[in-house]
Amino acid sequence: MKKNAFSFLNFMPYAVFFACLLSASTANAVIDVYEFDDPELEKRFIKLTYELRCPKCQNQNLADSNSELSLDLKAIVYEKLNAGETDQQILDFMKQRYGEFILFNPEVNQSNALLWAGPFIFLILIGGGFFRWYLSNRDLDDE
Amino acid sequence: MSESENKTPNNRTISAKGIIAVLLFLVFVVTFYFLIGQDKTELPSQLINRSAPAFSVKDLHDPSVTYTQDVFLGKITVLNVWATWCPSCYVEHPYWELHAKNKDVVVAAINYRDDRKKALKFLADRGNFFQWNLFDEKGRLGIEFGVYGAPETFLIDPLGKVRYRHVGVVDTDVFESIFVPMIERIKQEQN
Numbered sequence: 001m002k003k004n005a006f007s008f009l010n011f012m013p014y015a016v017f018f019a020c021l022l023s024a025s026t027a028n029a030v031i032d033v034y035e036f037d038d039p040e041l042e043k044r045f046i047k048l049t050y051e052l053r054c055p056k057c058q059n060q061n062l063a064d065s066n067s068e069l070s071l072d073l074k075a076i077v078y079e080k081l082n083a084g085e086t087d088q089q090i091l092d093f094m095k096q097r098y099g100e101f102i103l104f105n106p107e108v109n110q111s112n113a114l115l116w117a118g119p120f121i122f123l124i125l126i127g128g129g130f131f132r133w134y135l136s137n138r139d140l141d142d143e
Numbered sequence: 144m145s146e147s148e149n150k151t152p153n154n155r156t157i158s159a160k161g162i163i164a165v166l167l168f169l170v171f172v173v174t175f176y177f178l179i180g181q182d183k184t185e186l187p188s189q190l191i192n193r194s195a196p197a198f199s200v201k202d203l204h205d206p207s208v209t210y211t212q213d214v215f216l217g218k219i220t221v222l223n224v225w226a227t228w229c230p231s232c233y234v235e236h237p238y239w240e241l242h243a244k245n246k247d248v249v250v251a252a253i254n255y256r257d258d259r260k261k262a263l264k265f266l267a268d269r270g271n272f273f274q275w276n277l278f279d280e281k282g283r284l285g286i287e288f289g290v291y292g293a294p295e296t297f298l299i300d301p302l303g304k305v306r307y308r309h310v311g312v313v314d315t316d317v318f319e320s321i322f323v324p325m326i327e328r329i330k331q332e333q334n
Contacts, residue, residue, distance in 0.1 A: 056292055069282070069292075072281070076286065097288075098186065098189065098291065099187060099289075114174075
């Protein structure tokens, strides 16, 4: 009896794992609302909805978000792809209305130049410091 | 005595480095305070000082009436974006009765992603203070305006340019402190 209970507990992680798998497949089903004749368009749709941020939920992309606004914006992406618009045209449409914020991969501009350049400035500073330390240590060895 | 003399210059170089480090640290603190201290969840409108988007949308009350962006011309318009599914809109609605008393502006609205029946019942129950109400059933007009949540309120000048967008409830305080000074400025520009 004791052994049976033990084996049931052993089985629990597998049960949880399969439950997770099931729920994952239902989550996927939501995304498949949009049907594409051309697999290339579908690829571009997935790429664009991953690149665009939901303005309402802000830390989710359009692909992950099921807010009403995201659904509207996804519908627009779908329509525009089928109408033959380029990725850049679609991104520009979104940018015109919601600003650069809607791009998950922000472009370099004045307001964020420091943020982009920061790591390289640090690298140079640290590299320079290390080099000076190395030089002074080498001098000590020579003495 | 000679020992303490030897130590002093050493101490001084350390403290000079320390001062630089502290200054650098302060520069970072100040920079990040201004970068991060802002409320980044509020998105700036892309339409400020630009023409309101072109549209052709039906009236909420009378579907045979269609409005275009020309409706803004010649008047100062305070355009509220609202919906019956928006909890803050219930809080905001009574304030529109007060704002509508301002003789310098047309108080109008976009009923955003809503159900016509529910919207009409809302206005019948709580009073209709909007001179006209656009019925944006699918939310496409909202997207043209860059709306990302209701309530939002736009101030549009007589040339049809968007001058300001407020996200959230426009209560008496917001109206008096933000909208009224801007309305006065637009009036002065006209003269």
